[in-house]
Structures are given as C-alpha cells and as structure tokens.
Amino acid sequence: MQQVSDDAYDAYLKERGLTRTQYTSMELLAVAAAREVPDGAFVFAGTGLPLLASMLAQFTVAPNMTLIMEAGIVGPRVEHLPISVSDPRGCLHSSMVSNMADTFGTTALRGYCTVGMLGGAECDMYGNLNSTIIGGYWPAGVSESGKGPQVRFAGSGGANNIASFADKVLVTMVQEARRFPERIEYLTSVAGARGPREKHESRWDYGLVRGGELVMISDLCIMRSNPETGLLELDAVFPGVSVEDVVNNTGWKLDTSRAKEFKPPTEEELKAVRMLVDPSRIYLGRKSKREAAAQQK
C-alpha cells in the first residue's frame, strides 16, 4: 500500500473529528465491499460507493485488479476520486480509453467482466434490482391516471448490462424492509438468480449465459445467494447489529442459520479509504438514513 505518514493521518483525523478505529456506515460499506473483490478481477463499477469500494480494493486486497468504467475507461491508476463514470479523473494512466460500445462489447461481453458493483433502490429475495421507478411505471402519456410514476429513479444506466455479464455481482444498499420486498415492482437488473429454477424463472431460463453469484452488502449485514435455490441468505451481521434487526428490515423470510459475525474494518483499511481513496470525503462524508436518524435521537 502507498505510504501515508502518521503525522498527515493524525492531522486529518483531528480536522475531521475521526479516530483510527471508529468508522461510519459509508466507511464500513466500502471496506466490506472491497474485501469481496478477488485479486486479478475485472471490476465494472458504477458511480458512488461502488467506485469508492473498487478503488479501496485496488489499494488493499486486489492490487492486480483492473477497474473498468462504462463510459470507456479500462485499467486506470486513479489519483482523485471520480464522481462520474466519465469523469476525466477516472481516465488517469488508463490502459485504454475508448467508448461505451467498447466497454460493454469489447471488454464485458468479450469476457472481461468478472465483478460488477452496483447500487439500487429495491432488491428482492432473488437479487433482482430496481433502479427505475416506485409507484407505477407508465409515464403520464400512456398511464390510466394521467400521471407518471410516484417516484422516478435514474434508470438502468449500465446496471442491467453489468448484472447480465459479471460472474459475481456486489450490491451496496441501505437496508429497510420496504426496500427489500419479496418482489420488486420493476426489474431493472437481473443481478442474481432472478427466480426459482424449478419454475423456469431463473436468469438462465431467460437466456443470460453468465453470473448468478450475488453478494448484498447493506448497512446492516451481508447476504449471499444460495447457489442451489438462488435465494439471498444472511451471511454476516455487522458489529452492533443483531440478527433480529436484519430480519425486521427484510421483506422476505430470511434464512439466518449460517449467519456469522463480521470482522470490523482494520485500521489499515480505514486509513486507505480515507487518505488514498476519498480524502475530501465526497462520499465518506454522507450519512445513511439510519445514521442520520440515530443522530437525531
């Protein structure tokens, strides 16, 4: 790992009111997601926490990974955190910058998309993600009510494609029961198994050739897809979170029988994410809803 002097780190901690061992939700999520990246992986990362976590992985567990950003970036050595998958910051010292058709075609479909990192507004028990709408899909011109959806989100972007082509998909989300329903309202991205195989509703039944392994990293826990059933199951709870908390914030009957405790972020990991990845705290400074609510009390 690149060297950061203790003096510089101490000054940073003091200025930001942080300590070497305590961490925020965003820091925890970044560390948990980074640990899931195998060294040598080809990682397609979306904006925000996914990009943050993949950069952290590159500085810690996966120095030989290749970062890919869908607007056309392959294998950069980033110095300043990009805020967009087209940010010129993301292009620094890349192996190649090209275009979007190339990143999804020449890179992903051709066989260089082993890990995808995504976010979403809703996630269901089979790891399907909704990042498009809540409260009706049809826009006003064709809807019965004469109005559009209750809430419109950004839409697929590249999420659907990354979910289609990656061997393994990592998703980071804030966990609330309404965001983790049994069935999502609109299926933007088939990130996991999609549905039960015995009912011919799996991702393979619909023609997706790759993938199926999903790791959900919420602000409460880590869930993994069961390779047989495709269902998301509890894998680990974060420090200070009980299994009951997780169950209460999940909209389906969650299998918790294999739950372990999560090993908290190390000082080294925290130092790296703070000093090397996001020193301006563009993302790390954000509070999850749960954190903000806790602070109100």
Added chain:
Amino acid sequence: MAEIMTAREAVERYIHTGTQVCWGGFSYTRRPFTIAREVIRQRDRIKHHFCTMNGGASVEEALAANDLISRMETTYIGLEGIQPVANSIRRRIQDGSIPLFEDYSNYGYATRTIAGRFGWPFAPLMAELGSDVPEYDVFGKAGLRGKNADGSWIDPRIPPKKFAVIDDPFDGWGLRPHAFEDGDTTANKTNALDRVRESDKYTGSKGVKVMLVPPIMPEVTVIRAQRVATDGTVRMEGINGPDAEQAMCARVLIVECEQIVPSDELRAAPELNHLPSHITTAIVEQPFGGYPSAVPNYYDYDWDWFVSYGRLNRKSKEEVKDYWTQHVYETKDDWDYLQRVVGMNRLFELRATPAYGYRADLKRPM
C-alpha cells in the same frame, strides 16, 4: 459539406419544435452546452423537443428545467455524484409534463448506435434479457410504432418494435468464454450455455436467446469536440463515451468545439480522428462552451456550480426556470453568458493541469 456557423444559426436551421435531438457527451464530460444554451435562448420558438441520449443528464436537466422536453428516449437521468436523479427531469416525469419516456440500458442504446453506425437493420444485444427494460414499451402503447394504412411509418423516427428475440442460429458457438478443449483465455469463467439452450422463453422454441435491437437514427446529433477542422474532420480527446457512434448515426450532425483548426492539422495524423469530414453538417466554435462540464485537456467541470445548482433545482419549478431565464435566456450569446455570468476568472481557475487533463487541485467540497 460541413459549414461553419454561429450557434444561433445552427439552432435556427436544424432544431425546431418536436425535433429529435441526440445530445452528446456523458454526465459531466464534453457536453454540448453551447447548443443547449442556444436552444434555451430560442425556447419561445422551439417550445419543446424529442430528447434522446445515452448517459445523463446535465444538459437534459437544463432543457427540462426550461420545459423544453416533451419526449425522452434514454438510459439514465441521474447526475451521478452530485444528485442521484436530475430533479427537473424527475418531477416532470412524475407530474406528467414529460408525458412519454422510453427506457433503454446503456449497452442497449449503444448497440442501437452500432447498428446505426454500420447501417445495419438491427444488432444483437446479449443484455436486457430477463429484465423489464424491454418489456415496457411506452412508444408502442402510445401508438407511435408501425405503419399507417397508406404504408407510411406512423412516426418515422420510431422503429416498429422496441426489440425482438431470436434463437441463435449458431447455437451460442461465438459466446465467450468458449468451450475450447483446454478452456478459454478470457477472465470470465461462468458459462451456462447448457442451461440456456434449454430455454424456450421469448421465442417458444429451445435455443440460445439473442435480443435484437433496431438502429437509432436521430434527426440531429449534437456533440462537443476539442478540435474540428474547417472541412468537418473531428478529433475528440479523452474518453469518447457514446459520441463517435451516435454522431455516425445522425442525419444532421452539429459539432461544437473549442477550436476550429486548418484541416492539415488533423489530417497530419488521421488515425487519431474520430469522424471523417463528410459526416459533419455544422461546425460551431465556442471556446469554454462545454462549461459547466469538463472538456479533457482544456478545463474541468465547475464542481461549485453543480453543487449549488443541485440545491437550487429542488425549489419550485418557477424558481428554477427563473434562474435559467436570468442566467441564460436573457444573455445575447455564449460569449455574453461566459464573460458576464460565469466570468473569465472562474473559467481560468478551471483550466486543466497538463499532466492530468483536468484541474488536479480542484476543490470539491460537498
């Protein structure tokens, strides 16, 4: 033959009420803001347009805030790191003032531009399968697809189907990783072809499913480049995003640029060029005209502007539109906007650091 003209002239000539315009660049990078701002200045004449793009959404946010969008066909309406969903677009989809919105994924749209670029009737897309993205067909539901009784297209800009699925006539032979005897050299390891061959979804017969998407052929594509030669040859620097493809698809291509240069300058190293001269229709020179987006090797995005605008655009629709009226609509042209509203000091502060291509010490407080 490419023609050099002012932004006002280009917009007057090629963009009218209802015109389908494909906006180039991606998020905060190389966005054609000079033409977008000129559309805002001419909003009384243009009224609204059919907006299409691959990747959001700063230009489109500005156009939506000016009530200039009546129809969208796109992939993503976020402002990424600064605002998860561009609020002026979002609220207009929700309240119905953007009545028609067709969703695609980035690669789905890019595949449509590959078809358009090569002059193909369709192109294969291995994504979107199993998702709702192709299933919800807004233009179809609105009766805009297909032909009239006299055999003409109902809307010539909209393909008769959103997508089609076939069984791969080559049985998945070309998909990677391929089943070579000693394995493939690709990084991906999962390959469920044996299961996929059993699938009878979409087509009703067993086989490897391939989605087909039609080309997109925008009436007008607008892109921003660093340099354009007097003959229309285009060279872009930094990331290309969707631009080379969607420029090649267009019927009319407007290229705005930092600098018009003699054609010898770009023809000395033609392998670095992205578009041949015959593709370009109109050339508009406006230094700094990509502001507030970044133009690699020239200047960075204006972080402070985006952050403060991301607060402003949560106010009432009227207040947001007033902002655009005062800051852009009432300016004479882009030089007037850049010098008087933005100021040369700010533009100079954003100039790129040579070794980086962006402003390496740009402060980015939230």
